[in-house]
Amino acid sequence: MPGHLETLLAFDRQYQRDQQQSPVFLHRRDRRYALDSSEGQAPDISRWLAQLHAIGSHGADRYDFPEIRFWRRFSNGFIAAGALLGVITMSGLLFYDGGQQINVTVILGFVLLQLMLALYTAVQGLAGWQPWAPLIHSLQQRLQKQQPSPALSPLLGPMMTRTAQTAGLVFGATALITLLLSVVFQDLAFGWSTTLDTSAEAWHRVVSWVALPWSGWLPVASPSLDLVEDTRFFRLEGSGVDTASARWGAWWPFVAMTWLAWIILPRAILLAVATVDLRRKGRRALTRHPGYQALLWRMETPAVDTGADTRDSGKLPEDHHSATVTVPHSPLAVSWAGATADALLPGVDKPLPRAGGAQSLQADRDTLANLAHQITEGRRQLVVVTRSWEPPTAELADFLEDASEQLPGVTITLLPVATEPGQRPDEQKLGQWLRFAERVGQGVRVAAAETQEAAHGVQ
Template sequence: MPGHLETLLAFDRQYQRDQQQSPAFLHRRDRRYALDRGSNQAPDMGHWLAQLQALNETATVSYPPELRFWQRFASAFVSLGALLGIVTMSGLLFYDGGQQINITVILGVILLQLVLALITAIQGLAGWQPWAPLVHSLQHRLEKRQPSPALMPLFGPMMARTAQAAGLAFGLTGLVTLLGSVVLQDLAFGWSTTLETSAEAWHSIVSWIAAPWSGWLPVATPSLELVSDTRFFRLADTTPGTDSARWGAWWPFVAMAWLTWTILPRLLLLGLATLDLRRKSRRALRHHPGYPALLWRMETPAVETGSDTTDSGQLPADASTDTVPVPDTPLIVCWAGASPQGVLTETSAPPLRAGGSQSLQADRRTLADLASRRGPGDRDLLVVTRAWEPPTAELEDFLEEAAMQFPDITLTLLPLATTPTRRPADQQLAQWLRFADRAGQGIRVAATDNGEANHVQH
């Protein structure tokens, strides 16, 4: 899966689909994946979901609609932030020729943006969701669906990331507007305040603001003389004797203050919000109700012994103790290391192997080899097993896949005793007859008895 949120939503959809499957089927499927993956490797949810899609157990899923909504919402929010950046900076730089652009107002906007960025970061880290009802209502109106329960705990971090991105767009477009205005207009900056503030006090304030770049960019650090020369009062004329070029000398300071205290904090906090969202999405996956169950299925062997009922030593009530004769067929598969001794003739082709230590891919190659070996008149597939070993879920999966690939073929199980020419004990045959009866697919059970066999089909 391409991302952490996509993986979480895909896992949640798979979990909802798995509610319709039997626990035994889920156990066989996930245990088989764990065995093929290797016991020393931690489960990878992205790889597990991709494997299910590769096996056609799940339909190919398009981009999650919940994330499509958030993409559109975030794009609209960022676009609005960019537009507000242009409008705000244009308003701050408005100059009618009769009054200077007040640096105090620009610094106030920078401080406001810094405070909003910090509040947004705290809201995201704490998981507060003050805007959740409004966004959920918008999603229900536009998407005609309720928000995914899997995303509900992540709404706070997702909203924080979106807001930080919008704030970053605000800062960038504001800076571009400032630089464009510097090139295209003759801007006159100054500072003014109603408070009784001396030039020395104001110079100490702007020097503190310029501290991050004062050592390597002195041109963007206002001097005391510049501060003294560019103070103005709203109803007074421009100070006599002040050089006109002095009023425009503030622009490097304004640009660096905007870059340092508006854009950079938003950029850093956007990265922090992204990391926090990734961390919380991984935690949401671990806390998902389907995650512990999946890990249990992967770590716990799926073995059906057939001996957990009171009639484990008996045949099914509707079954006979008789079995079918061993079919004469070149299509023979030895399961989990079973020996075909006593079954093959001199003209028989070498048997194919499946199960046991073989991987799922190797079992599929065996079925492909059967397809290439099969002749026009071959209608039987013989699977040789050990009678004293209980049938496993992996064998049932192999037979199901064989039945799907060869719908016109008859599947026959041949449980062999330690002496291949002797008939296995009735208790051993009982588990195989129950297994064939439960698995369906028209599976038959054959048994040797000194070269003779009886007939009954299951």
Template sequence: MPGHLETLLAFDRQYQRDQQQSPAFLHRRDRRYALDRDEGHTPDIHHWLTQLQALNDTTASSYPPELRSWQRFAGAFISLGALLGIVTMSGLLFYDGGQQINITVILGVILLQLVLALFTAIQGLAGWQPWAPLMHSLQHRLEKRQPSSALLPLFSPMMARTAQAAGLAFGVAGLMTLLTSVVLQDLAFGWSTTLETSAEGWHRIVSWVAAPWSAWLPVATPSLELVADTRFFRLENASAGTDSARWGAWWPFVAMAWLTWTVAPRLLLLILATVDLRRKSRRALHHHPGYTALLWRMETPAVETGSDTPDSGQLPADTAADTVPVPHTPLVVCWAGASPESALPTPGSVPVHAGGSQSLQADRNALEALAGRREPRDRELLVLTRAWEPPTAELEDFLEDAATQLPGITLTLLPLATAPAQRPSYLQLAQWLRFANRAGQGIRIAAKDHGEHNHDGH
């Protein structure tokens, strides 16, 4: 089955599982995935699903049960089409020695197959679902569950694709039966009709049928003489006055007519049905209720406001008492565009930049640069932030990575006000203190004028 169907069903299953998670968890998870991707790459749903399956320790190659049941049905339908092709062609080529094989009947069957192929293609493109109730009932009885809601809009193109594949199997099996009969039997073809049809009129009909190959395969194009010689009537001895070899000269025409007007249209329409199914399954994925929400979570920064914490309605009693002095350290990070002007505690220290529009790999490179320049006496990492911007989940992830790559380091955040000499407001410091309390890792919040309020330190 097309990969888009598997992706659609896997996404729908993940969407159903995500309904049990909190929006904050989903936002943080999907935003981190988006930052982990290289810049300029659009979200890849298949890669996103693979990453989640790897994190959940599940098998990425598990085939959806809905498609497995449909695959069994399609295989049975295609096998039935092949069997019907063998039986049909064997019936058309039946010859008891007293009456020729009628070309008229064979052309009638070819025309019927062409009409059925076109009707199936129109039904699939238009979205008609005449067999939907029967298929849903059959699947419910066999699988003991209702079909997936994600597949309901795609039932029509899926059925059209299966029907075209069964028609192609019918045509190929019929052609192989014809060629086998030509080798193993002495077939005698002719044409007969109750209507008053002249040899010239019938020759024009077969010439129209043979038009696609008449220019490069003249042996498969019946001549007027062959048409005139091989007409027979039911109650007459058709062999009288006609060379016996003439009755078998029709087989190249029959083979090419079957190949051109039965097998080739089915093959082309099968390709069209496959492309249409992929297009509609891709559109169904983009219109899935969870797809837009996923893109929003990937594109929107996750902001920690503290509104879902037990102390969200409370502020620390004394922010000055909970802050610490700005540590003197050469290890400084400017987070999300924070300006280091007049904020560097150690003259000559060169800060690194992280967060904001930078990729996750760039943040990792910044930490590697700090680890490379770290001296044994350096025990503090100072992270400059913008006080007026709420702390984000990306910052918490960065601090976790910093604690891992710089073992034994003390993490200190310094929220900066809009003006270099200005102290952040009481509410701004409060949100950063709540963030440090929730994040753990021994994170401290520093204030530039801490000494004016609390000379005892932390």
């Protein structure tokens, strides 16, 4: 799978589909997979999902999750806002009207604020707090017109933390770029000022502590005591010292390194922490999913068949009143959950359009809409190809009902295929499809490969 969030959502989607299957079928399917995998690598959820999706859907549709699309758009918008805000903020901090110098004290205060926000965001994610959850859920419902997946609810806090740290990192980067461009294209005059009775020696100790990470290998970015003494200014005119103009610009290496070391670097480290934490909690959410332990039990527990040797084990139950029909000639056709019947549908365009399986309901509706455009006077037969050994599902019944509504006047025929191409399924498997067609109604028939003329169709 391409990522841990996609794996969790794919597993939850498969779990919802499996609720419509019988426990016996699920046990046999998953136990068979575990036995096949035991010769190589240990059973793995990602490989299990990949195998099911390879059978049941197009590769392009495997990982199409509305939740992931929403978070990508949300994150991109948040990051773009952070980038724009970084440019605006640094431009505001460097604003100089000629009346007074750019106050380094204000810049240091802003750096401290950003560092506190970064740490608070990290703690919020690690603790699992979700103060933004109601707003995000409301926005997601408004954009997607559907309820968010409950599988992602435990991960909302870490996901928001990762997005916020990424936006903070981009904010710091664009602000630093704005500072460097301003240094090149403008004449910046820095200084320091405070209302408190602070001596130059005390302020020098403060900036020396801030510059401690790089003072040993980049002394030009560590202000000297002389620079601190020469660049203090006051708002009142005439109260400043007589300082050379070039001295006011000597602060910019310190400001740039302070921004890099105390805003950008902490954000990058905390972003890595948030990414690792999100992956850890994503794996934990998967193991705590209600279908996870049941899947492991089915993989580890042998499937035991009973009653295979009884006298009536191979007989068809006598609770249906219809027979199969021959495969229609040159029909419209659709593949349900990836079933194929090339040998039984000569002259029909391949590959068949798909429905069911891992496809969304909207994708099924689009398939029916495309089929509706292909209806002609001589093509009013729709064949739905299924696998005979898989039990009919309520999802298929809903699809047939939608097909009857969207394709009026079209006769719908189910075509259960056997494991061997072109062969007729055994009567026991066909029996479940005949009973299913009778329950569905809507004029649905069941077809099978025949060697002679078939019996009358289901009315």
